[in-house]
Amino acid sequence: MRTSLSDVVIQVKNLVKYFSNVRAVDGLSFEVRSGEIYGLLGPNGAGKTTTVKIICGLLKPTSGEVKVFGFSPMENPVEVKKRIGYVPEDVILYESLTPRELFEFISSVRNLSMDVSSKIGSLVDAFNIRQYYDSPIATLSIGTKQKVAIIAALLHDPPLLVLDEPLRGLDVRSSKIFKELLSIHIENGGAVLLSTHIMELAEHLCTRVGIIDKGKLVAEGTVEELRQLIRKAGASLEEIFLKTTEQEEEVAEIVNMLKEAFGKK
Amino acid sequence: MKFSEMWKISNIIYREVQFRALLLQQSTVDLSDIKAVKRLLSSVRIHKILMSIFISIMGVSLAASMYFLESSSINGDIVFGKTVMVSGYFLLIFFIIMFLSLFTSTVFLSVDVFQPVVILPLSDEDLARVTLLAYLRTFDIPAILAIFIFPIILSILSSSMFPFVFGVPLCFIMVSLSSTVALYLAKAYFSKIMQSSKSKLKNIGRFILMIMWGILAFGTYAFGSLFMELMPILMRLFNNWPPYLRNVIIIIFPLSLAYIYNVLLTNWLFLAKSTAIAALISTAFSTLLTFYGVRWLMKKITTLPFESMKMPATKHEVPWELKIPISNPLIAVMKRDFRLASRNPSLSFIIIFPIVMFLIYLLPVILGAFTPLFLTSIFGMLIFFYPMFSITLMLVDGKAGMYTFTLPLRNRTLIKAKALLVTVFYFTLAITLVLTSIFFHTPDMYTSMLFIAIAPGIYVSSYIIMSRMVKSFKEEGLSFYEMQKQAVFILFMLITVAFLVGIPVLLYFIIGLESKKLGVILAATLFLSELLITLPIDNKWLKDSL
Numbered sequence: 001m002r003t004s005l006s007d008v009v010i011q012v013k014n015l016v017k018y019f020s021n022v023r024a025v026d027g028l029s030f031e032v033r034s035g036e037i038y039g040l041l042g043p044n045g046a047g048k049t050t051t052v053k054i055i056c057g058l059l060k061p062t063s064g065e066v067k068v069f070g071f072s073p074m075e076n077p078v079e080v081k082k083r084i085g086y087v088p089e090d091v092i093l094y095e096s097l098t099p100r101e102l103f104e105f106i107s108s109v110r111n112l113s114m115d116v117s118s119k120i121g122s123l124v125d126a127f128n129i130r131q132y133y134d135s136p137i138a139t140l141s142i143g144t145k146q147k148v149a150i151i152a153a154l155l156h157d158p159p160l161l162v163l164d165e166p167l168r169g170l171d172v173r174s175s176k177i178f179k180e181l182l183s184i185h186i187e188n189g190g191a192v193l194l195s196t197h198i199m200e201l202a203e204h205l206c207t208r209v210g211i212i213d214k215g216k217l218v219a220e221g222t223v224e225e226l227r228q229l230i231r232k233a234g235a236s237l238e239e240i241f242l243k244t245t246e247q248e249e250e251v252a253e254i255v256n257m258l259k260e261a262f263g264k265k
Numbered sequence: 266m267k268f269s270e271m272w273k274i275s276n277i278i279y280r281e282v283q284f285r286a287l288l289l290q291q292s293t294v295d296l297s298d299i300k301a302v303k304r305l306l307s308s309v310r311i312h313k314i315l316m317s318i319f320i321s322i323m324g325v326s327l328a329a330s331m332y333f334l335e336s337s338s339i340n341g342d343i344v345f346g347k348t349v350m351v352s353g354y355f356l357l358i359f360f361i362i363m364f365l366s367l368f369t370s371t372v373f374l375s376v377d378v379f380q381p382v383v384i385l386p387l388s389d390e391d392l393a394r395v396t397l398l399a400y401l402r403t404f405d406i407p408a409i410l411a412i413f414i415f416p417i418i419l420s421i422l423s424s425s426m427f428p429f430v431f432g433v434p435l436c437f438i439m440v441s442l443s444s445t446v447a448l449y450l451a452k453a454y455f456s457k458i459m460q461s462s463k464s465k466l467k468n469i470g471r472f473i474l475m476i477m478w479g480i481l482a483f484g485t486y487a488f489g490s491l492f493m494e495l496m497p498i499l500m501r502l503f504n505n506w507p508p509y510l511r512n513v514i515i516i517i518f519p520l521s522l523a524y525i526y527n528v529l530l531t532n533w534l535f536l537a538k539s540t541a542i543a544a545l546i547s548t549a550f551s552t553l554l555t556f557y558g559v560r561w562l563m564k565k566i567t568t569l570p571f572e573s574m575k576m577p578a579t580k581h582e583v584p585w586e587l588k589i590p591i592s593n594p595l596i597a598v599m600k601r602d603f604r605l606a607s608r609n610p611s612l613s614f615i616i617i618f619p620i621v622m623f624l625i626y627l628l629p630v631i632l633g634a635f636t637p638l639f640l641t642s643i644f645g646m647l648i649f650f651y652p653m654f655s656i657t658l659m660l661v662d663g664k665a666g667m668y669t670f671t672l673p674l675r676n677r678t679l680i681k682a683k684a685l686l687v688t689v690f691y692f693t694l695a696i697t698l699v700l701t702s703i704f705f706h707t708p709d710m711y712t713s714m715l716f717i718a719i720a721p722g723i724y725v726s727s728y729i730i731m732s733r734m735v736k737s738f739k740e741e742g743l744s745f746y747e748m749q750k751q752a753v754f755i756l757f758m759l760i761t762v763a764f765l766v767g768i769p770v771l772l773y774f775i776i777g778l779e780s781k782k783l784g785v786i787l788a789a790t791l792f793l794s795e796l797l798i799t800l801p802i803d804n805k806w807l808k809d810s811l
Contacts, residue, residue: 056671079673081672093668096605107589108594109673117587133587
């Protein structure tokens with residue numbers, strides 16, 4: 001199922017999504033290629049999660065075109081889901097199942113072979129959750145639940161990982177392991193679509209970044225390309241983000257106001 | 266702190282607990298839908314009012330029936346007849362209070378509902394009082410009605426204070442014991458049911474506890490709906506037994522309480538001393554049990570805010586073996602649904618129902634009181650409930666339902682698995698009922714065969730109902746929870762069931778007047794035809810596209 005380097009894995013063209021009268025996604029277009037981590041950045045309510053859900057075949061777009069490995073998530077959601085490992089923003093798993101039972105269910109639904117057990121073993125030990133393997137998910141901490149969701153997304157060795165805020169609740173050790181796993185995935189020719197608020201993560205991990213605001217793509221490129229775009233050498237991704245989403249001045253004003261209100265008198 | 270202030274604060278905890286308890290029962294409510302949340306909040310009040318009305322009606326009607334009960338009408342001892350009637354009322358209030366407090370008790374123990382109150386500058390004593398008040402509020406009006414309505418009505422009718430004076434303490438015992446048992450079961454639910462274990466013995470224990478839990482929760486409905494049918498059977502049974510057997514039976518709770526109540530209201534000098542002593546000992550034991558039960562309950566409730574509210578500290582066993590069995594997707598969905606249903610108190614009645622139905626079926630069979638009318642009501646319940654389980658199985662995913670949709674699972678696989686699971690549940694019950702019928706020679710062989718013949722009809726109707734649910738979810742964006750409340754959907758479901766299951770069963774009963782053999786052959790042919798028509802078209806019916 002692996003694709004060759006620089007194959008287009010995700011193709012989004014003029015994507016529009018309305019919720020009642022609200023335009024959540026407004027003519028969005030971008031591509032994700034194999035062998036790259038594409039970071040989707042944007043403020044709250046920018047349309048990131050909506051876009052991710054449409055790509056994963058969970059939401060129907062109002063208009064526009066989406067292709068994942070050449071399949072339309074609207075017409076062929078099953079084929080798309082076979083090729084995706086998805087970690088949702090709000091990890092809501094089956095609370096009364098144990099991780100063992102969840103992995104059993106997912107592996108069976110995905111028609112995986114018995115060999116998956118050895119992969120589960122490696123991942124369970126890598127994320128240090130062996131002791132929770134037979135405990136109901138309800139009894140686990142948020143971070144452990146997140147680890148379970150990550151392992152569940154990796155079981156079938158998907159060529160595309162779609163990750164919506166994947167580091168939520170993870171400890172330093174697990175974050176490091178997860179980032180290393182992403183690197184291995186990319187080296188093997190896989191692709192990643194990463195939706196996140198954590199600028200440092202995007203800055204260090206992403207091959208390319210797309211910044212969306214009010215459902216529109218306002219900037220796209222490598223971090224270096226984006227620095228050139230705002231004409232500020234050495235700018236952090238946070239600065240680029242605030243500049244491109246036109247929040248820089250607003251944030252500065254708020255900081256001044258807070259200094260006045262809470263600063264030492 | 267003033268009582269009025271404590272009352273106000275307790276309202277916050279009470280409302281939160283009620284809300285979460287309803288969420289526990291209706292786990293698929295979309296919390297982002299403000300209207301759905303508001304409806305859920307208002308249903309807290311409506312639920313309580315309905316229960317209060319039900320208790321009032323049952324209390325008034327049973328008190329009146331008891332007052333006008335003549336020995337000629339029961340063909341036996343009037344005191345024993347009235348004992349059965351009063352114990353019926355006692356059991357009814359026991360189940361209702363249990364039903365009202367079971368889910369709320371679970372929430373009291375399981376969720377950190379006290380967090381907003383704990384941070385307030387309240388003394389430990391005030392916090393304990395506030396918690397107790399919040400707990401009492403969960404069943405305040407129904408409990409007051411349960412304690413007072415029956416004795417008051419009986420006192421008014423008999424123009425005497427005694428039914429009130431003797432009745433109130435006994436009803437209080439019932440209500441107190443009921444809420445204590447509910448809290449104990451809620452505690453057991455979290456320490457046993459929710460804790461999984463690799464030990465087979467522990468899992469068997471967990472399953473038994475889950476069945477007990479479900480029977481008590483589901484028993485309210487079953488007992489309430491069959492109350493009037495069971496009452497004459499029990500009265501006849503009781504009066505036909507020899508005195509020595511009565512002495513043994515009278516020890517059983519709550520017959521002992523009811524007997525003592527009737528002895529106190531009757532001319533007790535003419536009653537058998539041995540029976541009265543047996544009942545008295547049993548009542549004393551119940552009173553003692555209530556005393557210690559209430560003491561435990563009070564201690565447990567008032568210390569709750571100071572305990573770790575979430576789950577009890579879980580001992581995580583480190584497994585040696587991480588190997589998982591792989592099955593095909595159909596079996597995987599069935600296994601998962603069974604696991605989820607068996608661990609969710611609001612859904613476990615799918616598993617409990619066959620057990621309760623079997624017991625309901627068994628009682629008149631053993632007592633020789635099996636009538637065609639009873640058989641018809643059994644068929645009615647089966648036809649009504651099993652397709653209803655389709656909805657429950659669609660709700661089984663709860664909030665994690667969205668996670669299922671991230672997997673490459675075809676709609677038809679999902680629905681086939683769920684319809685098959687409903688049919689497996691039905692088939693297990695059908696076989697049990699047929700074996701019981703063969704053993705007791707009741708009813709005839711052809712009617713027994715009809716139980717099995719219905720199975721394909723259950724599958725087809727479940728399949729169609731669930732297909733409609735998935736289609737509405739995809740096309741109209743309706744959640745399964747919202748769907749089941751829509752009049753159009755309910756009508757669709759009823760028509761589907763009436764057409765696909767009801768009509769063949771009705772034909773059996775009509776043709777059966779002439780020839781039962783022909784009736785069962787015709788019904789079985791119809792059910793199999795439904796299955797044969799549905800199987801080839803399902804692939805086209807349910808497309809996976811969005």
